[in-house]
Structures are given as structure tokens and as C-alpha cells.
Amino acid sequence: MTKTYKIVLVDDETQVRSRIEAKLKDMQDFTIVGSVKNGYDALDVIEIHDVDIVITDISMPYMDGIELTKIIRRDYPKIKVVFITGYDEFDYAKEAVDLSVIKYLMKPVTKDDIDVLMKELKTQLNAEYETMYNEQKLTKTYQKSLPLLIENQFNALLHLESLDDSVFEKFSVFNIDLKQGDFVVAIVQFSGEKDYQKLEKARVFSVNLFKKIMSRFEQTYRFYTMSGIAFIIHHSNLDKREVENSLNEFRQRSNDKLTSAFKIGVSSIFDNFKLFNKKYSEAKEALSYVHYLNAGDVLFYTDIVTKDTYNLFLDKDELARIEYIIKFENQATIKHLFGEMKHSINKVNHTLINQEQYRINLMQVVLNFANFLNVDTKNVFVKSTLTQTLEIGKLEAFIDTIYEKIIYLKSQHETNTKLVSDDLINNIVAYVDTNYTNPDLSLDFMCDKFNISVSYFSVLFKKKTATTFNKYLVKKRMQRAQELLIYTSKKILEIASDVGYHEVYHFSHSFKKYCGLAPKEYRDDETSQ
Secondary structure (H helix, E strand, C coil): CCCCEEEEEECCCHHHHHHHHHHHCCCCCEEEEEEECCHHHHHHHHHHCCCCEEEEECCCCCCCHHHHHHHHHHHCCCCEEEEEECHHHHHHHHHHCCCCCCEEEECCCCHHHHHHHHHHHHHHHHHHHHHHCCHHHHHHHHHHHCCHHHHHHHHHHCCCCCCCCHHHHHHHCCCCCCCCCEEEEEEEEEECCCCHHHHHHHHHHHHHHHHHHHHHCCEEEEEEECCEEEEEEEECCCCHHHHHHHHHHHHHHHHHHCCCEEEEEECCCECCHHHHHHHHHHHHHHHCCCCEECCCCEEEHHHHCCCEEEECCCCHHHHHHHHHHHHHCCHHHHHHHHHHHHHHHCCCCCEEEECHHHHHHHHHHHHHHHHHCCCCHHHCCCCCCHHHHHCCCCHHHHHHHHHHHHHHHHHHHHHHHCCCCHHHHHHHHHHHHHHCCCCCCCHHHHHHHHCCCHHHHHHHHHHHHCCCHHHHHHHHHHHHHHHHHHHCCCCHHHHHHHCCCCCHHHHHHHHHHHHCCCHHHHHHHHHCC
């Protein structure tokens, strides 16, 4: 297995970056995809490239290495971070920051330091890549992870009315001691995945990831059931918080890789394995709350049974009000309505809300509106079926989707019933040309001003200008900024304000992206000719 790992260097000192680049230049399996001077620029590179390693100075302008690493840990947890630090910063970095930094390099960085670091990183990255992403390796690991006989033995327990001492003897044959320690049952249930091959890959991935994360406990066992993949965590002394943290880590890392949605039902902790059937039933009961709002993706039986339940739905008066607004009010009013709906469902903190009827109510609103406009419903659900729309995971996301379909229907209806005059788009472009220096000018601002939808505005604008609104606006601002830099002595801060930017750094960042040079470099280059 060979893989080239991507590195980003971050240091405000060009010489430091150059020295490290020179030491890395001839190393196999590594390539530098970015060499930047602050955290903001580093994040731009990370967004574009699938970065594996970030080597960053601690002290930098705009965004230092610590703040950069916090964002990486939050948004890109798989990236390995190495700190470059001076002597005075080392103790602070070691004692005050717990960011899972792989290593600290002391300035000045030597060739030996780099050699040792890259050898360690290569070993670690190769191991993770082989375990997590090599499909053939995953399949082999799956086949060897737990013998089929053990899986069948656990499955057989579910068909017994009660368990006695003989259960311990059956598992002792496999060197499994169920007489000691604590246990918890977790069932992972996939939903919405119709492709059998994708589902099987998701299961294989989940089994191996679960085994890796749960290696912090003494034993884990796995078997398949009609309800999903069942896992048993076995440890000398289980703590609910530790179990919860581990399952949440499993959920987060699975969501990064899998497209298949899933939920986890978890039993209460028990210390007598003869209670296994009862605890398995607890995990199943927790999963029965999968469609309840505020239940989360990891459902603990001990939490579920202590919460009140409530069936969320829209009554006739509410439905009539919603249908009236989407039929006869403008987009701003409709947007406000759907914002109110999302706000109202978030006000309940400690109640489990059954949201199925609510979703069906809103879906019916869309269908009724389509009928009102005499639109074929097939045109409403072009990219997804009714069922797929209903199964959108988060209720807020579902409401957003319903809103988008309503706006889509309205904009399509407007397009089909009247032609927009050339005066409208000409007025829009003229307004941008005249008011591009207004820092509040935006797509939403323009749509509100001209009272048209975002989607329709975008279509009109691109048809007229052959580009997007944002690109057109940036081009106008940058062209004016170039003139001011060359023909005036104004400060860059003043120029930024003159062309519609609140912050000089945002202006400088946009200018460099557009021109390839920072404002000062551009002025120096142009005026020297």
C-alpha cells in the first residue's frame, strides 16, 4: 500500500517555512500542498485539499497556531497537528493547551528533527489509512474479527425465555468469561439505505470502527439481529459517562465517512449477564424513539424512560394559516413563517416529541400547494421521492427542505405565468454598478429590494452577465480598488472602506485571490513600472 500524505506549513516567517520545505523536499510519501503565513490562509488550503498534516507555528498574526488547531480539532479531527515553538512558548503550549498535538518542534528545526517526525507520522498515518480506508483490509478484518460461532451463540440467547448458569459454560468454550464485570448492550440500526451493497459496506465499516474505538474497554462482542448490529461492551467497572462519550465518538466518526443514516439504542448498565435478554429489550425500546424530536442519535434507555412524550402535529387552524401564507404572501413572509416553525420546535428542551405526524402535515401542505398551482407533483420531487424527503434526519433540515420546495413552486409558477421584462434585470445590474461600494450589498439584500427569490434572481443575473452575483460584485470592487491603489495615495484601510469592505483583512484576502498579489505588493509593482 502506497499513499502520498499532504502537508500544510504555517508560519509567518518565510525563512522558517523555506527551511522546513527544503528538508521535506526529497521525502517520499509526503507532498506540501500549502505554505502560508497565518491560520486563515491555512484553512483556505485545508478546505480545498484533503490535508493529512499541519505543521504550524504557535505565535502568528490574525489567527495563531492554537486557535487554528482548535478549529481543526472541531472540523477536521483526522488531521495530525505539529507545533513549531520557541523556547519561551514551549511550557505554555505543553501545559495550557490540550489539543492532541502529535509533536512539538523546537526552533531552530533541524534535519534530524524532521526525519524523526516524518518517520513517526508515516507509521501512524499508514496504520490508520490501512485500518479505516482500505476496503480489502476492512473485509479481511471483518472476516477475522469475531468467529461466526460466537455470533450465533449470542443470537441463540435471544430465543430463550431466561438464562441460567449454563450460559457461562457455553461461552467459556470460546474463552469468554461472562461471570465478572459490567455489561451494556448497544444496537446500531441503519435506515433509509436501499442499496444492499452500500449497506453491507456501511456495516463492515461500522463493525471495525466500533471495535477500534471500544478497545478502551476490556471486551466487545458483536452479532447481527433483525433490529440491527448488536454490540455488547464488557468491562470490569463501566461508567455511563465514559460509555456515552465513546458512543458519541463512534457516531461522529461514522457520520464523517458514511452516507447511511443510523441510530444507536443503548441499555442500562448491568452486572449480571443472566439479565442479557431484558437489557437487549431495553436497547430495542430505546430505538423505538428514533422518530422523536430531542431523542438524539444515541438513545439511552435510562434517559428515554424519564422523559415526557408529546405528539407534535399541526391542527386545522395552523394548517389553514400556513396554506394561506404560502399561497398569497411574499417570500419574506413565507421565510419568516418557516423560521417561526423552526424556533417553536426548539423551545421544548426536556420533552420527547413524536414528529411523524408533523412531517406528514407539512408534506401535505406542499402537495396541496402544487395542486393549487396545477403543477405535477413529479416536478416538485425531482431529486428525491416523497419517502426520502420524509426521512431527512433533522427536523430543522426537513422544514428547510419544505420551505425550499414551496419557494421553488412559487418561482416556477411566476416564471411560467409571466415574462420578466428586460427592464428588471437592467435595473438590477445598474443598481449594483452604482451601489457596489455599499458594504451591506448582498444577494439577500438585492432579492429583498427587488422582491424576487434567490433562485430566480440568480438565474436572471447570470443570464444577463454570464457570471454569478458575488463574482460580479467582487470584480467591480477589485477593479475600483486597483484604480485607487495606482492613482491615489490613500491608505489600504481607506480603500477597503471605499470599495465596500468593513474589514481590511477581508479586503486584502479577497484582493489577493483576485489579483494574485496583496494590495501593497500590487501598488508597489504597478507604481514602479
